[in-house]
């Protein structure tokens with residue numbers, strides 16, 4: 107298989123790339139936190155802080171750190187070329203800026219930020235050094251692992267997890283290319299030709315029942331059927347005739363294309379949508395077709411389909427998952443930190459002596475002492491606090507983002523936009539030149555038959571009766587023995 | 595002859611159909627839909643005068659209504675309809691699936707409610723979405739009042755840091771709105787319609803009471819900006835009204851369905867009472 111024809115899925119991304127994505131996201135989160143903190147400090151404390159430039163710093167952090175980090179971090183690990191390029195450019199800029207900062211201010215530069223009566227001392231110099239190192243790592247990794255981080259040009263990348271899992275099982279969604287097909291049934295038509303066909307084709311006929319073309323959606327009357335096949339009046343492809351001559355349940359003017367897999371009624375292409383087939387070896391086809399009613403999961407007497415459920419509970423679990431991955435990173439960081447400290451405990455002493463000579467921005471030994479404390483004790487402490495505060499910010503953020511998504515989903519459900527008939531999807535894909543995504547019904551994940559309902563109900567009643575019967579029996583036995591006892 | 599060499603396109607998915615049998619159905623190579631062979635008769639295999647309406651999933655013969663047996667098969671958790679003809683071998687092959695109770699299907703059919711169900715879903719759904727947006731607007735407005743206007747100093751703090759009570763009470767309001775939204779969509783499921791309608795009314799009363807209490811507790815009548823309160827009240831009243839009407843409809847239709855189901859069960863001797871009698 108040539109490299110560019112290979113389909114990449116989200117599971118093909120290297121671990122390093124995922125780490126970079128998480129790292130960038132956490133930079134963004136920390137940036138967000140510091141923006142909020144800075145604003146809070148400015149609002150509650152001292153508006154003249156940082157020479158009156160506090161608001162500008164907050165804005166700069168937000169625009170220059172939070173937004174790019176969150177956006178790029180979100181996309182960089184998705185095997186997207188543009189995101190990787192953007193990441194490299196951003197990293198170079200960040201590296202340059204933090205390097206410049208270090209050169210001008212030195213590593214021992216502090217900010218003293220008043221926050222709720224406390225004075226927070228931020229080791230900005232150290233932060234800059236850390237950013238510098240991280241960006242160097244990111245650039246090196248992305249450049250040296252370019253082939254793994256960016257799929258070759260033209261390669262298809264499947265980012266949807268569900269679909270990626272299905273790809274692993276070897277399923278394809280649609281057999282037709284997103285262009286109109288010529289009358290021989292194989293060549294793809296030019297844009298002008300398809301436009302001409304789409305302009306002249308009609309979707310209803312006056313000559314009685316019609317067949318809808320699966321290529322151009324044009325309606326050709328049944329009277330033109332010869333040898334159980336039919337040439338489309340508009341695009342000229344030869345269409346087979348479906349198994350039975352029954353009109354669509356909803357459209358008397360169209361021959362049904364096939365039956366709904368769930369309810370078994372006959373429908374035309376306007377009334378059916380394609381869905382992933384069940385994971386079952388008894389099912390041979392690559393797709394199943396269902397009608398709108400069954401797609402929407404409405405109850406059918408033979409087949410109860412339940413759950414018109416918008417996953418509000420998933421909000422909390424995703425928030426929790428994010429939180430636990432943050433804490434995993436933190437644990438790893440702490441471990442590495444502990445390991446490094448064993449060897450590096452001498453470093454602050456050296457720094458102390460070098461800083462004591464008066465080159466740093468603080469002109470006495472206190473600064474150096476504070477820094478020593480920061481390196482040994484305060485960094486993990488601050489990291490822990492940041493993590494906690496980060497969680498306090500991230501989880502509500504996810505919660506509210508989730509609420510908005512849920513509301514949008516609900517609006518979709520109300521306006522019924524999720525059902526896409528196979529004929530409208532076909533035309534959309536031709537117009538947009540994109541292979542269509544099949545929208546799985548959110549509703550049919552668990553189905554059960556009325557018999558199961560009925561059985562479980564009657565079982566429950568049976569059990570209750572049985573318990574009652576036993577109670578009665580034992581009571582009668584007691585009565586009996588009592589009567590018997592009185593007998594003698 | 596040249597037309598024979600052309601690709602035959604599946605009328606369902608557009609995949610190619612390879613003609614192997616000229617007097618039997620051929621399957622689409624992609625979606626496996628059955629396609630008539632070029633010389634195939636469209637009538638039932640057993641009744642040559644009757645137009646076929648189904649194709650047997652096992653032997654692929656065309657069959658009419660009289661020769662059709664329908665079953666419900668459990669394919670990996672998805673219940674799909676299976677059609678087979680009355681040949682012994684075909685019945686044996688679909689034996690793993692349960693036969694469809696046609697009479698039950700007829701008695702329990704709820705297509706009559708489709709229109710009203712769609713209407714009810716839209717009413718309650720729109721109402722709940724309005725409530726949701728209203729609560730989101732409410733929390734943003736309250737945070738704004740708390741932190742960016744002098745009114746914030748008048749809001750209760752509960753002895754903790756300013757704004758904590760506003761945040762907690764508002765988040766609870768958001769969660770309540772989310773629950774309302776979730777429930778409002780459940781009225782579309784036949785079997786949950788009645789209970790979700792009743793639940794909606796309870797949730798609505800709760801939400802209304804909670805809202806009024808919050809308004810009084812935060813003393814919102816004193817807010818200098820009159821527009822804030824007006825928008826809040828208008829949105830709330832609009833949303834409440836929609837949800838209320840919708841949930842009344844859901845209770846009415848849902849109860850009708852419950853009665854229909856009970857009657858169907860009784861008529862078919864499927865009720866739990868008759869099941870116990872058989873034991």
Ligand SMILES: [Zn+2]
Pocket residue numbers: 319320321322323324338339340341342343
């Ligand atoms: Zn056509």
Ligand SMILES: [Zn+2]
Pocket residue numbers: 366367368369370371396397398399400401
């Ligand atoms: Zn259906």
Ligand SMILES: [Zn+2]
Pocket residue numbers: 354355356357360373374375376377
């Ligand atoms: Zn139709």
Ligand SMILES: [Zn+2]
Pocket residue numbers: 604605606607608609622623624625626627
């Ligand atoms: Zn097909």
Ligand SMILES: [Zn+2]
Pocket residue numbers: 650651652653654655678679680681684
């Ligand atoms: Zn058969």
Ligand SMILES: [Zn+2]
Pocket residue numbers: 638639640641644657658659660661
């Ligand atoms: Zn027959």
